[in-house]
Amino acid sequence: MQEISSMKEAVSKVRENILSACKRAGRDPKDVTLVAVSKTMPVSAIREAMSYGLTEFGENRPQELRDKQAEIKEALRWHMIGALQTNKLKYVVGKTVLIHSVDSLHLAEAIEAESEKRGVVSEILLEINIAQEASKHGIAPEELEGLVRKLAAFPHLKIRGLMTVAPYTEIPEENRPYFQKMKQLVVDINSKNIDNVYMDMLSMGMTGDYEIAVEEGATLVRVGTGIFGHRAYPPKE
Numbered sequence: 548m549q550e551i552s553s554m555k556e557a558v559s560k561v562r563e564n565i566l567s568a569c570k571r572a573g574r575d576p577k578d579v580t581l582v583a584v585s586k587t588m589p590v591s592a593i594r595e596a597m598s599y600g601l602t603e604f605g606e607n608r609p610q611e612l613r614d615k616q617a618e619i620k621e622a623l624r625w626h627m628i629g630a631l632q633t634n635k636l637k638y639v640v641g642k643t644v645l646i647h648s649v650d651s652l653h654l655a656e657a658i659e660a661e662s663e664k665r666g667v668v669s670e671i672l673l674e675i676n677i678a679q680e681a682s683k684h685g686i687a688p689e690e691l692e693g694l695v696r697k698l699a700a701f702p703h704l705k706i707r708g709l710m711t712v713a714p715y716t717e718i719p720e721e722n723r724p725y726f727q728k729m730k731q732l733v734v735d736i737n738s739k740n741i742d743n744v745y746m747d748m749l750s751m752g753m754t755g756d757y758e759i760a761v762e763e764g765a766t767l768v769r770v771g772t773g774i775f776g777h778r779a780y781p782p783k784e
């Protein structure tokens with residue numbers, strides 16, 4: 548990866564790369580949303596990113612999200628992308644535009660209950676462990692349809708699509724088959740015409756592999772390091 552000296556340059560580079568990937572794939576760039584993953588980054592860094600026109604930010608820890616929202620009053624679109632415990636949902640439901648990381652019936656039920664309490668409908672993605680890695684969150688592809696059928700009738704949940712964290716690799720091309728599988732899962736679910744379910748979102752691709760993900764149909768890419776630089780400490784799960 549080339550050295551990038553400023554956040555401003557980094558943001559334009561990421562945007563350019565997304566445009567080029569769209570062009571290669573014959574996709575409309577309007578269909579790809581860049582989510583800037585600001586976890587562990589200070590509010591000052593988020594403010595700088597806002598000055599370059601970024602409006603969608605991803606956080607993985609509910610309390611960190613709460614603290615940042617207390618400081619930043621501008622209307623941003625916040626995304627929850629991290630593993631969630633049900634006792635932290637009060638910081639997330641009604642405070643984010645999309646929860647990417649729903650990986651169990653238990654969690655979905657808790658989001659449904661919290662959403663009902665707050666009088667909102669929560670838009671969610673189901674997280675898939677596409678490479679079946681022991682270290683990763685997410686449901687197995689074979690469990691997807693069953694879970695979707697259970698959640699379809701929940702009045703305060705809207706399933707918008709799927710999310711995955713692909714394996715870490717130095718060679719982004721290696722993740723292409725996983726991204727293709729994710730896209731196929733969306734197509735398969737939509738072909739079943741389940742009442743109340745139409746998936747139009749696919750959250751996949753991070754700093755190392757977002758261009759490949761866009762080529763394979765990502766509608767949301769989650770880029771942290773590629774915008775903010777390396778994180779000073781590893782985020783806790």
Ligand SMILES: *Cc1c(COP(=O)(O)O)cnc(C)c1O
Pocket residue numbers: 584586607628629712753754755769770771772773
């Ligand atoms: C941290 C994180 C990202 C961003 O990772 P980078 O490699 O820094 O772009 C994306 N998605 C999830 C779920 C994350 O936890």
